[in-house]
Amino acid sequence: MRRTLTSALPATRPGEQVRLQGWVHRRRELAKVTFLVLRDRTGPAQVVLPAGTDLPPEETPIEVVGTATRNEQAPGGVEVTEATVTALSEPADTPAVELWRPTLDTGLPTLLDHAATTWRHPVQRAKWELAAASLRGFRETLDAQDFTEVHSPKLVEQATESGANVFTVDYFGRPAYLAQSPQFYKQQLVGVFERVYEVGPVFRAEPHDTVRHLAEYVSLDVELGFVEDHHEVMACLRDVIAGMVEGIERYAGPAVERLGLTLPHVPDRIPTIHFRRALEIAAAPVDEPDLNPGHERALGEWARSEHGSDFLLVEGYPTAHRAFYSHPDPDDPHWSRAFDLIFRGIELVSGAQRLHRYDDYVRTLEERGYPYAPYATYVEAFRRGIPPHGGFAIGLERWVGRLVEAPNIREVTLFPRDLHRLAP
Ligand code: AMO
Secondary structure, three states, X not given: OOEXXXXXXXXXXXXXXXXXXXXXXXXXXXXXXXXXXXXXXXXEEEEEEEOOOOOOOOOOEEEEEEEEEEOOOOHHHEEEEEEEXXXXXXXXXXXXXXXXXXXXXXXXXXXXHOHHHHOOOHHHHHHHHHHHHHHHHHHHXXXXXXXXXXXXXXXXOOOOOOOOOOOEEEEOOEEEEEOOOOHHHHHHHHHHHOEEEEEEEEEOOOOOOOOOOOOEEEEEEEEEEOOOOHHHHHHHHHHHHHHHHHHHHHHOHHHHHHHOOOOOOOOOOOOEEEHHHHHHHOOOOOOOOOOOHHHHHHHHHHHHHHHOOOEEEEEOOEHXXXXXXXXXXXXXXXXXXXXXXXXXXXXXXXXXXXXXXXXHHHHHHHHHOOOOHHHHHHHHHHHOOOOOEEEEEEEHHHHHHHHOOOOOHHHHOOOOOEOOEOOO
């Protein structure tokens, strides 16, 4: 007999024999009857058994063979009666949290220490379902625009973003780093495919314990060639974010419902302001080189009240404070063609048009006092014909964190890595 998923129970014929597999979600002993709720990847099903039936404890994997029977009170209107229950593993230990309760009321340390089981809670699981559906939307949007998915090495010779927060590893007796970003590779691959994207882990030795930083996170990187300027890159970003929301609507409807979420609306054109204006709005000093979390919150509130938007693009950050590969504004090189996307008051995306001429790279490295040698293979790629290009990177955990308005990014990370945590 083939396995029936709980979601397929409503479509069975009354009286049909079914075979379910899943976990013991909950056992309830009443005077005349025992209820067993079995949970599989598609949801719960109710199994009715005689009073006093001996059942394995919650979270034990089981198989149930029985009769599909109409009952309006059961989930999906069908339950399983006249059933036999077989354990598929030894009895499970009592989980650290009661997974059958509708909400998971537990502190963050317990949630993280027992991640392999706490993620089983339907509400917790729903958060990763949003992430997975967003990834599908991300890929579908870019595939439809003729991008090629790539994968770049995570063991690298040089730091891409800054020297400070890299992890060093022993690479056959010489030092190497864990990649902070696919930045250098995605730019070089524009020379091959014109348009590329990558979904993968990146590593940041973040020395601070904050609610928005992880030591390892999932970066959604995009890079496209033959652009006029960064506005084309921002338009692509807009489409990608809209595609991620559509992905959630299409593939994670039940998760959205379980979480009681209102998904953001992505306007056709995301409100866009210059960095100078952003400082004014955030009431920051005019010579502030970057936006801090407080500024971002203020800008998020402003975007909501002025434009009714969850999103705000800030362009034209000071060149000297952006990564060396950022393209300066040709009209005033003090400002750059770099941008950030703020989503619900937090930086979600960084991007820019990049330098694409070899001489510009050499000059910029010199001006910044960076040595040439560690960047040689990257910079020399620009002698072999790289077109004007730009791109951006979205932090997956920040995206889901703001979608569900989690106070801490760790709540939406499957197995977070931070200053203190390397397990589970
Ligand atoms: P940046 O360093 O700004 O840019 O990172 C891009 C986005 O990644 C997310 N992010 C993080 N998420 C969790 N934990 C962290 N420690 C962390 N650091 C960053 C944020 C951020 O906006 N190479 C450039 C991108 C580019 O220009 O294409 C880069 O990596 O959401």
